[in-house]
Amino acid sequence: MESNKIDDIYDVIVVGSGAGLVGALAAASRGLQTLVIEKTEFIGGTTAYSGSGLWLPGNAAERRAGVDSGPDQARPYLDAIVGDDAPAALREAFLQVGAPMIDELESHEWLGQFYWQGVPDYFEKAPGSLSTGRTIFPEPLDRSALGDLEPLVRRPQWAERSGAEPGPVMTGGQALIARLLLAFVATGNGTIRTNTGLERLVLEGDRVVGVDATTDGGSKTIRARQGVLLAAGGYERNAELRQKYQPEVTDEWSQGAPGNTGDALVAGMEIGAATDLLEEAWFAPGLVVPNERPVFYTSVWSGIWVNDAGERFMNERLPYDRSGHEILRAHRASEVSHLPTHWVFDQRQFDNERAFASPPVAPQSTNWFDVDKFLAAGVLRKADTLEELAELIGIPAGALTKSVEQFNEYARSGKDEAFGRGDAPWDRIIVGMCGSHEDGPNPCLGVIDKGPFYAAQIVLSDLGTKGGLKTDENSRVLREDGSVISGLYASGNTMAPMTGRIYPGAGGPVGSSMVFSYLAALDMAGPNG
Incomplete structure (x- = not known):
């Protein structure tokens, strides 16, 4: 659309205020008058909800820790797992720029x-x-450091949902957004x-x-001399596009x-x-909870996941994106429904004090899994x-019993012969979600035999x-014929990802969003910038 009326002029406009703030900071640091527009009342987007992990091979923090990466x-890892699902030029740009970007930040x-922090890559065999x-990860930040800017930063998801105060120290994505905000404003x-x-x-x-x-005052036309960066997330909250x-x-x-x-x-x-x-x-798997969106909850300790036929179909401790893709693949490949999947476990899950308390797979608030509340809402059956x-959840009793008995044999032997649960480094990384060796030779497996169920x-x-x-590779948006739309850039979930269909490791989304x-x-x- 062409427009003659101009309300404001900047060098750069960034649409969205999550990891795109890295682009805003880089532009402003180079003397470009930079405007960030945010649709909501808070800055941070989904990045503020995140654990703020950044998957960025070969950066200074890794070198300080003695990690041999770069x-x-x-490159062989990304080439193997991404393949032809995204251009190799994007991967190469990511690999070359991630480390100097961290140096500048x-x-x-x-x-x-x-x-x-040692978090295993998600494809251990690649x-x-x-x-x-x-x-x-970024260091935590005292909330007081933000001063008058503090109310602008989106709260962690668990605090936003519950209305609880997140405390005096910002961690995770909140800390990352807050630090970027302070640095951006400090450029002048x-x-x-x-x-x-x-x-x-x-x-x-x-x-x-x-x-x-x-x-709030109506519509404005804002001009950008150098370009517009679209970094406004994906379309996940748009029912029509989904x-x-x-x-x-x-x-x-x-x-x-x-x-x-979107x-x-x-x-x-x-x-x-x-x-x-x-x-x-x-x-990612989502645990259905009373009266709100599902909780990001994966890497179970005890119990198994079964479909509507009562059959176990996957390693329940796969990295969350692989786990979600596997649920979707199984659902599409079978006449049996896998949505929702049934998580079946016994009293041991509640007896393990750590089993519902290990970030990032659970809300960082105490007693969030209220059994009586879950039972009353019908999202938990006992x-x-x-x-x-089996009768309560509408699946064949014989099939469920068979699945549990087979899994119990694996738990007692310490080897999941069907799906290899507990074999990979990621399976074992979240220690608080595992049991102990008293529960069997493999603490990522636990016998399901202590009622109630x-x-x-x-x-x-x-x-x-x-x-x-x-x-x-410069984040410039392309037309169908491959030509560049001059003045338009995209990053994050507004951009077709350089990782293709996969999630390489913890912090893949935020790290790649920052780089582009x-x-x-x-x-x-x-x-000259």
């Missing part, structure tokens, strides 16, 4: 130093996989406007020159931030941008015998959709 070590006073992982070249949503992109000829945005591209999945199951309705994606498509992988998401439990529901949740606008936001800023700044 482009040459990580650590040079800012408010970012400080990141630290490495060449180049590291059992120690490549994931780094950064402006943030909340409650300002993207309506459409403004064109002059074939070039994007700004945005039409909606605010039905179109992912009909088995409902937007009511997503963990994505409330504002993620506005930036649609705006790009309206001016001819190419798209890819719109059927994909960063999937019975004295497995046969009675329970069944909860697992649905296919996600951390956001991941398909989006096609880009080149950074690359967009470098391109907008030009050779």
Whole structure:
């Protein structure tokens, strides 16, 4: 859409305030007057909900920790697991720029130093996989450091849902967003406007020159001299788009931030941008809980997952995105429903004090799994015998009993002969979700024989959709013919991911979003930036 009326002019406009803040900071640090517009009243998006892990091979934090990683070590891993699902040029750009981006971020006073923490790569059999992982994290931050900016930062998901106060120290994604916000404001070249949503992109000829945005005061046209970066998340909270591209999945199951309705994606498509992988998401199992969206909860200790036929069909401790994809694959491949999946366990799960208290797979609030509340809401079923439990949840009793007996044999022997649960480094990483060796030779397996027995529901949740606008290695948005839409960039879940259909390791989404936001800023700044 072309427009002659201009309300404001900036060098760079960033649409969205999650990991795209890295692009905003990089642009503002290079002297570009940069505006961030955020549709909701809070900045941070889904990144603020995250554990803020960043999967970035070869960065300074890894080197300080003595981790032997870098482009040459990580390239075979990404090549093997991504394959042809995304352009190799995107992977190479990611590998080359991640480390210098961290170097630049650590040079800012408010970012400080990141630290490495050993979280295994998610595909343990792929060449180049590291059992120690490549994931780094920002340091926590005292909430008071934000001063008057503190109310702007989106609360952690568990606090937002419960209304609880998150405490005086920001951790995880909140800490990352807060540090980026402080550094961005400190440049003197950064402006943030909340409650300002993207309506459409403004064109002059074939070039994007700004945005039409909606605010409390009406509609505004804001011009960008250098370019517009679309970093507004995916479309996970848009029921119509989910039905179109992912009909088995409902937007009511997503963990994505409330504002993620695909506005930036649609705006790009309206001016001819190419798209890819719109059927994909960063999937994760979601535990159905009373009266709200499912809880991101994976890596069970005790119990098994069975389908409507009462059959176990997977390793319940797979990394969450692999787990979600496996549930979806099994559901599509069978006439038997796997949505929801039935999680069957016994009293041992409740007797293990750590079994519902291990972040990032559970809310960081105490007593969140209230058995009486769950039972009253009908999202948890309880019975004295497995046969009675099967009747309550509508699956064949004989099949459920057979599945449990077979699993118990594996638990007693310490080897899951069917699906290898407990074999991979990731299976064993979340120690608090495992039992002890008193529960058997493999603490990731636990015998199911101590009544009463329970069944909860697992649905296919996600951390956001991941398909989006096609880009080149500089984050420039492309048309179907491969030509560049001048002045338009995309990153994060608005961009078709460089990881294709897979999730390489903890922090893959946030790390890649940061890198391609950074690359967009470098391109907008030009050779002297």
